[in-house]
Amino acid sequence: MPPRWIRALRHAPEVPRALQRFENYGELLRAYVRPGSAAFPLELRMRSGWRLTVRDGHDAATAWVIFCRQEYDVPLRARCIVDIGANFGAFSLYAAGRAPWARIVSLEPHPDEYPRLRDHVAANGLADRITPMQLAVAAEAGHRWMDADPAHPGPSRGIHPPTEGEQPAESVPVRAVTLMEALDRARAVTGADRIALVKMDIEGAEHEILPDLHPDTLYDVDAWAMEYHPNGPKAPLFAALERAGLRLVRDVEAHPNSGVAHFRRM
Incomplete structure (x- = not known):
């Protein structure tokens, strides 16, 4: 080091x-x-x-x-940005400032963090540019559980793996949609033909969503930036994005299989 x-x-x-x-x-x-x-x-x-x-x-x-x-590159001329895992809204506000013509759809499922996201949007007069949605993104739509352990910091709370058993300890119910549905909602809200940037930080759930993702899901996404987590190898994540026509342009690895990667459609 x-x-x-x-x-x-x-x-x-x-x-x-x-x-x-x-x-x-x-x-x-x-x-x-x-x-x-x-x-x-x-x-x-x-x-x-x-x-x-x-x-x-x-x-x-x-x-x-x-x-x-x-940490995240934002295209200055972006018209549509999707913030998946918006937490309390820091990236959404940053993107609104960097890309003044962009409309941003911000997904945050956790009942502790979503009100903060919504309040930051409203308090800063950005309701016409940022649309908060209380949704998680998962491989399949439906009911999921999300970490609510008070000992865990808010930015590090993710959804639990799929289960048909009892509610996991220290968890809260959240509603999940697929990535395709999330992007469809963003296009409907913004009226955009293309999505300039998807930012994803979902505390490890990317390993559930991306490896088997159909390439056509991202047909209209021009750039992708994500924090990836060490609960799985990064190679399948990167390979899925490459299959969708996105090329790795920067990978800032903090630890093995942990970092922030940037992809762009060439």
Whole structure:
């Protein structure tokens, strides 16, 4: 592993971006670097006038990597963006700022996080551009269970594997749709012929959805960005996207089979 100072240099551009985007960038930096020293909940005040409330260090880290590290590439001329696993709405707001002509459909199933997503959209006057939907995406549509263990951070809660047994401990029921249905809904809401970007962060459920995905599902998707998780190998995920005509352009691997990958239709 590279020395700590080299790793720190890699992230040096993030601090100026924080200063550029947030009025209270110092509070965000402290909440990200030393969350125990920060007072939560913390309202992040963007220079655009938008507001985003983070309730713990995990939320602060999410806001930092999206707005300051720019973990996801957003096409500036995008007209339709789909945010799968929107959580409290950090990426949806970031995408709305980066792509001013885009309409965004944001899917978040968890009953703790969905109201925060909806409230952030409404409070920032973005209801005409961002459409929240309380839905999970899974291999098959229907009823599923989602992690609700209070010991687990909100951004890390995923859906449980399919089961016909009893409700898993520390879980809540959620409604799931297939990826095809999610994209169909996005096209219907936005009226777009093509989807400029799908961002996916669903805490490991990508291993349920992508390996056997029919290539035609993504026929009108021009770019795909996803956080992939180590509950399965990344190779089948990447292969499914390649079969759909999307080519890997950047893979930032944090650990084996864990990272953020960017694909684009060539």
